[in-house]
Amino acid sequence: MDSATILHADLDAFYASVEQLLDPSLRGKPIAVGGGVVLAASYEAKAFGVHGGMSGWAAKELCPELIFVGGHFDQYQRLGDAAIAVLGDYTPLVERISIDEAFADVAGCEHLFGPPARIGETIRARVRAELGLPISVGVARTKHLAKIASQVAKPDGLVVVDPARELEFLHHLPVGLMWGVGPVTEGKLEDEGILTIGQLAEKSPAWVQSLLGRATGEKLSALAWNRDPRPIVTNQRARSAGAQSALGRKPFVERIYRPALCHLADRIASRLRAKSWHGHTITVRVRFRDMRAVTRSLTIDSPTAATTSLAEIAEDLVRVVAADHPDERTITLLAISVARLERDPLVQLELPLGLADEPRRSGSRQGRARLVADHAMDRVRDRFGREAIGYGSVALEASRSVPDAFRQLAEKSL
């Protein structure tokens, strides 16, 4: 049997811990990062039921003494990077999942650093000593088990799953801890009287698949029996790029959605251009007052990364939504996403001269012309800042519910 060499490291209540690190007067107190919406809550706040995604208003109801703090987003990025870098001191096989979480495989590193459990403890001690942050670590033979172990270890702990006792560890835990079991699936399982992973394991794969669908059923049956073949994957790149904006309640009219879409298109397209990508499939999402959301998408032959092209297509798609839902007068969210990404060889040119010679190589002639203009704008922004220049109404779109710096933290690298 393989030995337990997979680590899962997860910074505890990350944003809130950073705030408590930066301002000692906040330590031991219930705090929430954010304002209108809670982006993160300290353990003291979680004890009151406060959690991320909750409205600030609802959080204050639960916890009247809750302290709201604006985020130090640059510090989150710096400290998150630094914590993950500590893992990298023990193995190159590090798979970062998000700003505050990563897997690592330390197989073959034992002769240098000791057994995986000791490496886990060393990592915890170093992150605490060098960065001042609590981090929990799970150690196991598979990613799934290591991730569950780190959840069990929280806050500020280490759990090692002995390969000889994996099912014993796994089967008494609630199904909700499994990767891929969210509220809906948990509810379906509960309706069948299945509360623990062990109870799920007793059911035949065919039965689970009939309840949850082929893929989910297959996956969960395998995980319940601790068959998790996923390897550590380094350097994952995004397969799509998107942006969204919650609007409050706004009338579903062009005067509202046009500038908002332009702003979103600008955000996405400049991200794509910065990494020389363009994409074929554009999807818009419109959410109505009752939180129901619809999507419309279009796949184009010649991929685009031009802000204006993206904005125009998005606008057309939103008009289709409006035509399909004539009774919906209020929208609460707009989103655009670009998928089927490809490298754009022309975008990388310092000065895209001579594009007219080969307009078909990538994108339409109009698309390339727009890209040239976009690149000029990108360069102005590089020198003078993002706010220095923009598309008319876009520059005016200043009502951000969440700061751009926070958005960037969630972006997967392209």
Added chain:
DNA sequence: TCTGGGGTCCTAGGACCC
């Protein structure tokens, strides 16, 4: 005064091709 933002993957139906 309820409900953020950026992603991944799966399903199911229809179009289209061979």
Added chain:
DNA sequence: TCTGGGGTCCTAGGACCC
């Protein structure tokens, strides 16, 4: 007159994750 089967791509919706 009635009737194939597999594969791929597109679209819309949904569940889930951090």
